[in-house]
Amino acid sequence: MMAIQAFVATEYGEELDLYIRLNNVEINNHGELSRVKFRGFLSKEAFQNGKRWLWEKDVEFLADVKKPIWEQAYKVLMVEIGSDNYSFID
Numbered sequence: 001m002m003a004i005q006a007f008v009a010t011e012y013g014e015e016l017d018l019y020i021r022l023n024n025v026e027i028n029n030h031g032e033l034s035r036v037k038f039r040g041f042l043s044k045e046a047f048q049n050g051k052r053w054l055w056e057k058d059v060e061f062l063a064d065v066k067k068p069i070w071e072q073a074y075k076v077l078m079v080e081i082g083s084d085n086y087s088f089i090d
Contacts, residue, residue: 002022004089006086008040019047035058035059036059041053057077
């Protein structure tokens with residue numbers, strides 16, 4: 001599964017460079033919105049060691065089920081958080 005490394009603002013106004021993973025997804029078609037939850041961790045190691053997430057974001061979008069969902073979801077996330085400074089990892 002893919003993840004990204006990106007700067008995001010937390011609910012407390014901190015700007016953190018986090019390891020962000022798609023946590024869960026509900027895919028719909030026929031004009032219904034799909035929903036995705038992302039969670040951000042201090043690092044990949046923090047995620048792998050079961051540490052608590054520091055940031056969470058839900059996004060909705062009209063998914064094209066003929067294309068990879070994770071790519072669509074991450075693109076929507078980057079638009080919503082206003083960032084083009086990220087990199088895919090894993």
